[in-house]
Amino acid sequence: MVGVAGCHPDLLPELVALAVRGELDVAGAAAVVTLDGLAAAVDARATTTAPTALVVDLR
Numbered sequence: 001m002v003g004v005a006g007c008h009p010d011l012l013p014e015l016v017a018l019a020v021r022g023e024l025d026v027a028g029a030a031a032v033v034t035l036d037g038l039a040a041a042v043d044a045r046a047t048t049t050a051p052t053a054l055v056v057d058l059r
Helices: 009-020 038-045
Strands: 030-034 053-057
Touching: 030 038, 038 053
Parallel strands: 030 053
Antiparallel strands: none
16 A cells, blocks of 8 residues: 555554555555556546555566
């Protein structure tokens, strides 16, 4: 996680800890894209109001 909209920065480590422990499901809030698909995914976000995150798979 890099940041969370509307969240105080001090809460970010706790959010990450919850996700790592499996107590916070982030799968529905994030879309995994490849680096090659990142530009298209960012462009698609310009026309949607869905508050989802993009996770870039660098493998």
